[in-house]
Amino acid sequence: PGPIxxxxxxxDPVRLVDxxxxxxxxxxxxxxxxxLVVDPGLPGNASAAVVNITSVLPSTGGFMTAYPCGTPLPxxxxxxxxxGRVVAATTTVPLGANGxxxxxxxxxxxxxxxxxxxxxxFSGDRFQPVEPTRLYDSRGGDLVAAGTIxxxxxxxxxxxxxxxxxxxxxxxxISPAADGFATVYPCSASVPDVSSINFIQAVDVANQAxxxxxxxxxxxxxxxxxxx
Numbered sequence: 001p002g003p004i005x006x007x008x009x010x011x012d013p014v015r016l017v018d019x020x021x022x023x024x025x026x027x028x029x030x031x032x033x034x035x036l037v038v039d040p041g042l043p044g045n046a047s048a049a050v051v052n053i054t055s056v057l058p059s060t061g062g063f064m065t066a067y068p069c070g071t072p073l074p075x076x077x078x079x080x081x082x083x084g085r086v087v088a089a090t091t092t093v094p095l096g097a098n099g100x101x102x103x104x105x106x107x108x109x110x111x112x113x114x115x116x117x118x119x120x121x122f123s124g125d126r127f128q129p130v131e132p133t134r135l136y137d138s139r140g141g142d143l144v145a146a147g148t149i150x151x152x153x154x155x156x157x158x159x160x161x162x163x164x165x166x167x168x169x170x171x172x173x174i175s176p177a178a179d180g181f182a183t184v185y186p187c188s189a190s191v192p193d194v195s196s197i198n199f200i201q202a203v204d205v206a207n208q209a210x211x212x213x214x215x216x217x218x219x220x221x222x223x224x225x226x227x228x
Contacts, residue, residue: 006047007124010117010166010212013185013194016040017113020056024113032062032108037069039100040115046095048119050210053103054088054112054198055081062107064089069096073104081107086179086198088112090208092119114194116210117166125165133158135169136221143177143226151187155217166213172206173199173227180225187214191222199227 017024017038030036040049055064063077079089093101103111118124136152138144154160154167171184181195197207211219 004121006119006121007126008050008117008119008166008210009124010210012188012212013114013116013192015112015193016051016115017111019110019112025111029108029110030105032059032106034105036103036105036111037100038103038113040095040118042095042099042118043120044099045120045123046099046118047121048092048094049101049115050090050092050117050119052088052090052114052116052194052196052207052209053079054086054195055079055105056086056110056112057084058105058107058109059083060107062105064103064105066091066093066101066103068094069098069100069102071096081105081109085200086181088195088198088207090116090196090210112195117212127168130158130160138228139174143175143228144223146178146180146223146225148223149191150221150223151218152221153218154213160217162217164213164217166211167219169209169211169219170206171197171209171221172204173197174204176201176203176225176227178225180223180227182221182223182227184209184211184219184221186212187216187218187220199225
């Protein structure tokens with residue numbers, strides 16, 4: 001028999017690494033050509049982690065890749081870093097034998113890593129593809145004001161059933177009025193200290209988000225700057 005298929009478990013997002021303040025890694029920018037080891041603190045049977053990796057103000061353009069520690073550095077990249085810009089990308093990365101994963105950066109700069117979920121055999125939820133459906137679009141009205149929390153119903157949309165635990169979404173930041181970020185999370189009393197997308201003024205960007213649903217079957221999006 002082949003390997004056992006893993007299932008996904010979503011949970012409240014948490015920031016694992018912020019090199020700007022020395023959280024989960026030494027304080028200070030990661031030098032170009034160096035590798036950061038990240039321990040997500042997942043159960044021993046976890047096989048992969050879903051993370052959002054952010055490159056913060058790198059000195060030059062380059063790339064970042066994520067891979068299981070203890071294996072050769074892959075030739076694939078998960079993020080294209082731009083000089084003086086903040087760029088984020090979501091990826092699913094396998095874990096090494098000790099439960100960690102590695103992030104290599106070809107250019108120097110600060111790094112953020114946010115954890116959104118994990119995969120493991122025998123536990124978690126199956127993935128059910130649905131017809132791609134736009135759930136929310138603020139265009140046609142005013143920009144969503146900075147600090148606003150937008151509630152987006154997911155259950156009942158595009159055949160998403162009651163009992164769904166998480167959703168795979170694409171978030172678009174359109175016509176942002178200033179530099180900033182947006183956070184997608186299961187609606188709760190407090191907004192987690194993570195980001196799902198980063199943007200600069202007047203530049204449209206998109207990123208994937210795999211996020212747990214609230215008890216009411218929705219996700220929330222908070223924006224730090226006015227945008228659609």
